[in-house]
Amino acid sequence: MHAIWETPPLDVLAAMRSERESLVETLRSCSDDDWSRPTACAAWDVRGLVAHMVDTDLRVVSAVRDHHTAAWFTGPADELAAHLDAVNRRFVDAVPGWSGRVLTALLAASGTAVVATLASADPMQPTFGVSWAGVEPTAPRWFGTAREYTEHWVHGRQVRLALGVPPLDDAVHLAPVIDTFRWCLPPALDRLGGPRPASVRVEIHGAVEREWHLARSTDGWAFVGGEQGDADEIVHLDALEAVRTWTAPRARLATRPATALVAVAAARAIVV
DSSP states (O other): OOGGGGSOOOOOHHHHHHHHHHHHHHHHTOOTGGGGOBOSSTTOBHHHHHHHHHHHHHHHHHHHTTOOOTTSOOSOGGGHHHHHHHHHHHHHTTOTTSOHHHHHHHHHHHHHHHHHHHHTSOTTSEEEEEGGGTEEEEEEHHHHHHHHHHHHHHHHHHHHHHHTOOOOOSHHHHHHHHHHHGGGHHHHHHTOOSSOOSEEEEEEESSSOEEEEEEEETTEEEEEOSOOOSOSEEEEEEHHHHHHHHHOOOOOOSSOOSSHHHHHHTOOSSOO
């Protein structure tokens, strides 16, 4: 059983609610031209990215509340990225004729439904796995909820930056992202090649301060609690830089990383 099942649930609902309400208020002040501004998601302008967020919300509510899972992927892991690309394109390609006001109203409604649905769900109920964390085939609902929060926060940040609006990088909103994304580290360290350390300490600095100890066993890398003494390698990362690094669209390393620093920097908290 994955260690995530023995971890106390992370409560992201308050941050989820305020992040979504803030984004809707930002979108309500957009001009027509604002909706055509390019975003960090190269294929989508603001309109396309907001449409993708609406689509994701509706699929989450359909799956969690209504148990309708036809759009969710259950095939081989190496086909997941292509499947997601195809599903995402279908909805976004259908909305060019929708006004910004319509999309804002849809995002407000879908966001309210998502928060209400996830708030009423059993946090330990098995749900779809999270491949980038190695939590498969199922994950506890609380981790699925945390993953939904991080995706919306990342896309909301991209929309805000495209509009010239300060992103929600404060500790209240960033901490749940960091605490969710930390689970990308064990799979990243599992890919280490060459002489491998037996222990690693990762220190996060900046708006959010964290210190994690990980140790290697015959079952792979895992978080270990408490003070573990001196680690074989220590990795320092700024909180925002860690998020940007772990969510940047880029190819995986062609070879196994030789150091924990390279492995952590190459960790992925999204499917690409």
